[in-house]
Amino acid sequence: MIVSNKILSALFGAGLAALALSPAAMAEPQELAEMHAEMDGCEACHADGEPSADGAYEFEQCQSCHGTLAEMDAVHKPHDGNLVCADCHAPHSSNVGDKPGCDSCHDDGRTAESALKQ
Numbered sequence: 439m440i441v442s443n444k445i446l447s448a449l450f451g452a453g454l455a456a457l458a459l460s461p462a463a464m465a466e467p468q469e470l471a472e473m474h475a476e477m478d479g480c481e482a483c484h485a486d487g488e489p490s491a492d493g494a495y496e497f498e499q500c501q502s503c504h505g506t507l508a509e510m511d512a513v514h515k516p517h518d519g520n521l522v523c524a525d526c527h528a529p530h531s532s533n534v535g536d537k538p539g540c541d542s543c544h545d546d547g548r549t550a551e552s553a554l555k556q
């Protein structure tokens with residue numbers, strides 16, 4: 439994964455580097471949006487904290503911290519130009535640690551593991 443300066447400053451700003459090492463932080467499932475909001479508020483993803491109508495602004499924010507789909511691994515790269523991050527990592531309906539599946543869109547039994555091995 440691409441670790442940008444923006445990510446590093448978000449991590450250190452929130453002391454999350456220390457949190458990530460603590461077993462207590464892993465006990466409760468935490469919503470993905472909540473985890474980000476604890477670091478940078480709702481404004482991390484939403485302009486003025488308000489969701490956009492089409493999700494384009496939010497998609498840009500994901501990529502400004504994590505890098506673009508095209509720059510990521512073999513699970514992500516093939517979706518450049520056809521999906522946004524939230525199609526797989528819905529921030530308000532998935533948790534930290536979730537690994538999105540493939541079978542909601544592909545019916546040939548592919549998995550993240552099989553894609554990463556190729």
Ligand code: HEC
Nearest residue numbers: 470471474475479480482483489493496524528529530531
């Ligand atoms: C990690 C980025 C991220 C953060 C942080 C985040 N959101 Fe969102 N939010 C999204 C995305 C992407 C969508 C649209 C897709 C979806 O519904 O998951 C969304 C949708 C919404 C919606 C539309 C209704 C819905 O649930 O679909 C509301 C309201 C909302 N967010 C409020 C908030 C509030 C309030 C906060 C701060 C507590 C927040 N969001 C933090 C990414 C984020």
Ligand code: HEC
Nearest residue numbers: 500501504506507511513517521522523525526537538550
């Ligand atoms: C096609 C579904 C899909 C899309 C679209 C997608 N992801 Fe993922 N993502 C996954 C899967 C599956 C994994 C776990 C396997 C892996 O590491 O590739 C993952 C892993 C990750 C991880 C590492 C989480 C961990 O376990 O450490 C991050 C960060 C991430 N994705 C961010 C993003 C961002 C940012 C975008 C948009 C630019 C995005 N993803 C779009 C499916 C997706």
Ligand code: HEC
Nearest residue numbers: 445448449478482483496499500503523524527534535536
């Ligand atoms: C302000 C910077 C920032 C923005 C914007 C942002 N992220 Fe993150 N994200 C982080 C940091 C920091 C972490 C924790 C370290 C890591 O796992 O890379 C993280 C972690 C993640 C993880 C891994 C969670 C796990 O399971 O460990 C996923 C998936 C993810 N983000 C997806 C998204 C998506 C999708 C969006 C846009 C809707 C988004 N992020 C927007 C900074 C950001």
Ligand code: HEC
Nearest residue numbers: 513516517520525526538539540542543544548549550553
């Ligand atoms: C939200 C729907 C969605 C999910 C979930 C999804 N994909 Fe895709 N995937 C697409 C779309 C749309 C395309 C581009 C059109 C096409 O080629 O079918 C695509 C294309 C691909 C391609 C390139 C073309 C091909 O069919 O080989 C690969 C490789 C791929 N996906 C792997 C995965 C893997 C691995 C997962 C699970 C981690 C996954 N996808 C999850 C929607 C999805």
